[in-house]
Amino acid sequence: MAEPRWLDEREMRAWSGFLAASALVNRRLDQQLKDDAGLSHPQYEILVRLAAAPGRELRMTELANGLINSKSGLTYQVTQMEKAGLVRRRSCPSDVRGVFAVLTDAGSAKLEEAAPGHVATVREVLVDVLTPAQLDALAEGLGEVGRRLRGQGA
């Protein structure tokens, strides 16, 4: 691999733009959620996923799969959120090993409280900055990127 295909100008701009935007947007959202609702970004995502799940509960593994974190990271976060009363654990009746994370009413309320500010920030930093055409390009292009990485990685 002595001479790989380096990135040309266009590719380089897309790549570094993606990298920078990725870091900056994540950083900004973390900060906004923490200030506004006392939630970390991972915690917010857990709330969203549980709220969308049937019965407002998911197995730990299912939660970890869709998420950024490793399994152990999820265990940690759920423990924190359980202390805060946002979720609770329920053992799975058909499999003693299995654990459901269940959204509590307090967790649901916390999500409703945090969501408007979060959405507003998402608009401010990303969605409202892009043209409709750019939005579509992101959805399709990055959607495919995600699909491939999920396919390989998992």
Added chain:
Amino acid sequence: MAEPRWLDEREMRAWSGFLAASALVNRRLDQQLKDDAGLSHPQYEILVRLAAAPGRELRMTELANGLINSKSGLTYQVTQMEKAGLVRRRSCPSDVRGVFAVLTDAGSAKLEEAAPGHVATVREVLVDVLTPAQLDALAEGLGEVGRRLRGQGA
């Protein structure tokens, strides 16, 4: 803020695609760099920026500004890399407080060793997955996103 403008379908797809791709791509690159060259992604970026700098050296603050990390995070990483012999510190002659991070020959060699595999991975997970039009949309759209966040945040 009782009723914010929620994201419509198109916006939602773009947003969640961006979020997922951002996390997955970063994860994959971290892993590839670690396995392939024993570098973390932040460390690789430090090498790149130093290699591109005049005299192969930069002030700590300049390095931190372009970078993801907080100042203290940069101090930590540079210390690690100094132990590994990839960079060294040089105090600034005109300002006693100032510190330059200088790329060593070993650091330069490490970068040349790691770069081909890194670029190949970047192509594999992102660049070669996107159409030229999507590349342009990313470059322009996310470029603007980054510019705005830099303007505000700093």
Added chain:
DNA sequence: CACGGGTTGTTCGAATTTGAATCACCGGTT
């Protein structure tokens, strides 16, 4: 020249993340 506001980099403690190891268990096989 002394002063005060702003900068520079580091240090410190607390929070978080990761991967490896571990424990307990499921389900199919013999």
Added chain:
DNA sequence: AACCGGTGATTCAAATTCGAACAACCCGTG
């Protein structure tokens, strides 16, 4: 029924991250 590869979740130590506090210093002003 005992076994066995694989699964689900947790625990643990180590590495990394951040923000706030800190010490030292620059520079323009009075």
